[in-house]
Amino acid sequence: MLSGLTSTPLVRKLPSIFFLTAGVFHVYQHFAFLLQAASGGNDLLSIETYAATDPYVTNSLLRNMENKNLTSKNTRHTSIGEPKRHRVSVKDKFRSKRLALDEAWGDSISRMLGCPDVSDDGIISDDPNAYNYIPTIETWNALYRAYHATVDPDNKFLTATEYQNSWKVPIEVKYRRPEGRGVYAKEFIPKGTLVWSSTSRNTAIFESSHDRREFIKYLIEDPKTRHLACDAQMWFDVIRSSDKTFYICQTFDEAVLLNTVSGEKSHDQINIEPQSMSLSTDNPDYDENDCYGNDHYFTLRDIQAGEQFRIKY
Numbered sequence: 001m002l003s004g005l006t007s008t009p010l011v012r013k014l015p016s017i018f019f020l021t022a023g024v025f026h027v028y029q030h031f032a033f034l035l036q037a038a039s040g041g042n043d044l045l046s047i048e049t050y051a052a053t054d055p056y057v058t059n060s061l062l063r064n065m066e067n068k069n070l071t072s073k074n075t076r077h078t079s080i081g082e083p084k085r086h087r088v089s090v091k092d093k094f095r096s097k098r099l100a101l102d103e104a105w106g107d108s109i110s111r112m113l114g115c116p117d118v119s120d121d122g123i124i125s126d127d128p129n130a131y132n133y134i135p136t137i138e139t140w141n142a143l144y145r146a147y148h149a150t151v152d153p154d155n156k157f158l159t160a161t162e163y164q165n166s167w168k169v170p171i172e173v174k175y176r177r178p179e180g181r182g183v184y185a186k187e188f189i190p191k192g193t194l195v196w197s198s199t200s201r202n203t204a205i206f207e208s209s210h211d212r213r214e215f216i217k218y219l220i221e222d223p224k225t226r227h228l229a230c231d232a233q234m235w236f237d238v239i240r241s242s243d244k245t246f247y248i249c250q251t252f253d254e255a256v257l258l259n260t261v262s263g264e265k266s267h268d269q270i271n272i273e274p275q276s277m278s279l280s281t282d283n284p285d286y287d288e289n290d291c292y293g294n295d296h297y298f299t300l301r302d303i304q305a306g307e308q309f310r311i312k313y
């Protein structure tokens with residue numbers, strides 16, 4: 001009788017049931033994270049809410065998602081023994097998942113702050129007051145101040161304390177629907193011109209959740225910079241280093257206002273692209289410490305005065 005019981009189909013299926021349940025739980029965890037991110041929360045100080053939507057906390061989730069789809073390059077040391085900086089190369093499949101998490105995190109904070117609406121497909125709302133102010137040098141300086149006031153001195157990767165002009169050509173920032181603020185050429189620029197460089201003078205790295213959270217809180221606490229927390233949530237990028245850790249990179253200048261194009265067919269409108277300058281260390285714009293490694297934008301073709309710069313993202 002007993003042996004009859006142990007050989008029932010149910011008992012034989014127990015291992016598969018166990019693995020199926022574990023699998024479902026694993027999938028549930030991913031969805032729980034995304035649901036939590038989507039539902040936001042109303043208290044920025046609620047660590048649980050914040051942590052659930054924080055790219056650093058999602059490191060392990062992301063690690064499960066990728067591996068084969070990602071190539072990361074050499075970790076580098078500077079000659080004067082500064083902390084390690086990283087170069088990252090991410091393939092498309094992983095990139096889309098990473099961007100989805102970036103977005104979920106950004107959206108969640110935006111909801112907590114009551115930021116102007118950005119619709120699901122990334123189109124800025126019709127609200128005339130949404131994201132339509134033109135940042136000034138004081139705007140960028142406020143971000144520098146917030147970074148230096150909050151980020152642990154040991155973790156600081158930003159060497160400058162105020163706005164740097166990293167543009168190699170004259171530019172103008174304008175607001176236009178539907179994409180919002182964008183960067184426009186003020187004069188004709190020939191093909192192959194370096195227009196902007198990412199360096200440790202203009203690009204901050206946030207190495208920990210704590211630093212990023214304190215930075216955002218600092219912006220929120222001053223009514224004059226509260227709106228900047230919304231912007232900061234739209235202007236950051238997550239990179240993955242060769243040691244499989246994720247960091248937030250954030251440039252504190254007009255490069256964060258570069259728009260992309262919508263739709264496959266319009267991809268020929270992309271007129272600047274990042275190129276690695278790793279082989280040109282004698283170039284005065286080369287900076288081994290930059291966050292993106294190869295965010296040195298060159299023109300892909302001649303650009304007319306008044307044309308908007310567009311990058312692929």
Ligand SMILES: C[S@@+](CC[C@H](N)C(=O)[O-])C[C@H]1O[C@@H](n2cnc3c(N)ncnc32)[C@H](O)[C@@H]1O
Pocket residue numbers: 118122123124131178179180181182234235256257258259260261262
């Ligand atoms: C890095 S920001 C670019 C600056 C942004 N336009 C602003 O006013 O701050 C990226 C955001 O710009 C908007 N954007 C960029 N390219 C766009 C496009 N082609 N069409 C519509 N919106 C776009 C999206 O809302 C996107 O999330």
